[in-house]
Amino acid sequence: MYRKLMATPYLFWVLCGTIIPLCMIMYYGFTDRTGNFTVSNVLAIFQPVHAQALGLALLLAFVSTLICLLLAFPLALILKGSSWGRKGFIVFIFILPMWMNFLLRTMAWQVILEKGGIFNTLLTTLHLPTLDIINTPAAIVLGMVYDFLPFMVLPIYNTLMKIDDNVIEAAYDLGATKGKVLKDILLPLSVPGIASGITMVFVPSLTTFVISNILGGGKIYLIGNIIEQEFTTSANWNLGSGLSLVMMVFIVISMGAMSKLDKSGEGNFI
Amino acid sequence: MKKIKMIYLIVIMMFLYLPIVTLMVFSFNESKSMFKWTGLSLRWYKEMFTDTQMLSAIWNTFSIALTASVVATVIGTLACVGIMQMGRRSQTAIMGLNNIPLLNADIVTGISLMLSFIAFGFYLSWGTVLMAHITFCIPYVILSVMPKLKQLGAGSYEAALDLGASPFYAFRKVVIPDIKPGIVSGFLLSFTMSVDDFVVTHFTRGAGINTISTLIYSQVKVGIRPTLFALSTVIFLVVLVVLVLVNFVSGKDNGEEEFFYEVAQG
Numbered sequence: 001m002y003r004k005l006m007a008t009p010y011l012f013w014v015l016c017g018t019i020i021p022l023c024m025i026m027y028y029g030f031t032d033r034t035g036n037f038t039v040s041n042v043l044a045i046f047q048p049v050h051a052q053a054l055g056l057a058l059l060l061a062f063v064s065t066l067i068c069l070l071l072a073f074p075l076a077l078i079l080k081g082s083s084w085g086r087k088g089f090i091v092f093i094f095i096l097p098m099w100m101n102f103l104l105r106t107m108a109w110q111v112i113l114e115k116g117g118i119f120n121t122l123l124t125t126l127h128l129p130t131l132d133i134i135n136t137p138a139a140i141v142l143g144m145v146y147d148f149l150p151f152m153v154l155p156i157y158n159t160l161m162k163i164d165d166n167v168i169e170a171a172y173d174l175g176a177t178k179g180k181v182l183k184d185i186l187l188p189l190s191v192p193g194i195a196s197g198i199t200m201v202f203v204p205s206l207t208t209f210v211i212s213n214i215l216g217g218g219k220i221y222l223i224g225n226i227i228e229q230e231f232t233t234s235a236n237w238n239l240g241s242g243l244s245l246v247m248m249v250f251i252v253i254s255m256g257a258m259s260k261l262d263k264s265g266e267g268n269f270i
Numbered sequence: 271m272k273k274i275k276m277i278y279l280i281v282i283m284m285f286l287y288l289p290i291v292t293l294m295v296f297s298f299n300e301s302k303s304m305f306k307w308t309g310l311s312l313r314w315y316k317e318m319f320t321d322t323q324m325l326s327a328i329w330n331t332f333s334i335a336l337t338a339s340v341v342a343t344v345i346g347t348l349a350c351v352g353i354m355q356m357g358r359r360s361q362t363a364i365m366g367l368n369n370i371p372l373l374n375a376d377i378v379t380g381i382s383l384m385l386s387f388i389a390f391g392f393y394l395s396w397g398t399v400l401m402a403h404i405t406f407c408i409p410y411v412i413l414s415v416m417p418k419l420k421q422l423g424a425g426s427y428e429a430a431l432d433l434g435a436s437p438f439y440a441f442r443k444v445v446i447p448d449i450k451p452g453i454v455s456g457f458l459l460s461f462t463m464s465v466d467d468f469v470v471t472h473f474t475r476g477a478g479i480n481t482i483s484t485l486i487y488s489q490v491k492v493g494i495r496p497t498l499f500a501l502s503t504v505i506f507l508v509v510l511v512v513l514v515l516v517n518f519v520s521g522k523d524n525g526e527e528e529f530f531y532e533v534a535q536g
Contacts, residue, residue, distance in 0.1 A: 006351045021386040203374075207377050
């Protein structure tokens with residue numbers, strides 16, 4: 001019996017660090033500055049500035065999630081088949097960049113993509129037309145793909161590694177083509193990893209304010225930027241909380257979809 | 271086909287590591303500008319040791335990361351033992367709660383904690399950042415330790431009790447050694463996430479407190495001092511060397527593959 005009690009500090013921490021804070025957002029989101037009940041903070045999402053920011057954030061998050069998926073699945077397949085696909089080494093390669101500060105890594109793309117930057121200098125020397133994407137939504141998508149790609153690769157790789165090679169060989173022995181093995185075996189069996197990867201890229205992309213701030217030149221507003229400003233410069237916590245509640249609807253939807261597709265939690269990224 | 275696969279791998283690796291290499295190169299640049307190369311210099315590495323604002327940011331970053339990951343590891347490991355004793359339904363419910371900070375957006379975690387700290391009269395400071403970091407570190411510890419504990423089962427602990435060990439002795443001598451890899455990777459993962467965190471710190475820090483991340487963010491608009499590139503290069507290289515060394519040293523008796531995995535998770 002006393003062993004159950006060992007979880008007490010943790011349960012206390014969950015209560016104070018997770019449950020109460022979420023209730024606080026609810027409270028602030030549904031009250032005005034004087035503490036009276038109101039729905040105007042939540043309905044403020046329909047103001048054009050806010051609706052546009054949410055729409056753009058959804059679009060960019062969708063595009064970057066799709067690109068991550070398209071890049072990560074073949075990558076995970078190659079890693080599964082390659083000789084240096086030892087699990088520890090792969091995880092190492094994808095976690096190591098996190099030890100270079102996330103803000104600086106994102107900043108570095110500014111240097112790379114800038115008009116006179118490394119990338120364009122290279123293009124000019126090759127007599128190719130220059131690529132001018134810094135301070136555009138395209139640069140933000142690139143930043144999102146760069147920062148969150150590991151969170152797509154690792155879960156997919158983990159589920160692919162769990163597939164028994166005998167199953168694949170059996171399929172080939174029974175006359176399946178490469179395409180059929182991919183479509184009927186590899187893809188269906190990696191659904192938990194794909195679902196978990198999609199959530200882990202979509203949620204941070206949808207809610208970021210840092211990437212849009214650094215690579216968007218401070219002129220492109222995503223819903224994250226609006227919320228951040230309400231809490232820092234404008235100091236309207238009620239409005240910020242109301243908009244966060246709307247944003248959380250999309251987070252909850254994608255978390256719900258993930259738990260449906262990944263019931264046993266095997267698509268975990270660690 | 272093999273060639274195409276190889277090229278694909280190389281392109282992705284370049285994509286992942288190009289920005290890191292760029293930062294390292296510019297940490298040796300003489301000029302302050304990020305966009306012009308004027309010559310090789312160690313100027314920024316020297317400045318690193320005299321910039322008091324930066325020294326305090328380094329201190330805050332690592333003191334918070336170390337304290338948060340130690341506290342999170344202790345609370346998380348104890349919690350796993352307790353949760354294992356509970357019924358199936360409470361286990362699922364708790365694991366669901368455990369996933370919230372992990373999957374939730376950082377900005378939501380940050381503002382929700384900030385609102386609570388202020389509502390309960392905490393003054394935003396080093397302490398509030400620490401509490402916030404412990405909150406998002408515990409779930410990583412639980413996710414790393416729980417599977418190891420499940421693998422172990424209750425048998426060996428009960429056997430130790432039957433053989434006359436006290437519960438504490440049995441826990442220390444039987445349970446802990448078996449779940450140690452999970453504890454280590456939970457700790458390392460927490461430490462990494464804490465050092466790399468910006469968003470949660472941004473909302474829960476007081477005006478006077480800076481970590482390396484918030485210091486960088488405050489300079490984004492005005493141009494980042496290359497001293498910060500130098501610092502990040504040093505941190506990155508230290509971590510790289512430590513990971514490789516730990517792997518090399520322990521690789522002989524521990525089964526190279528497995529240890530690399532544990533360490534690399536951090």
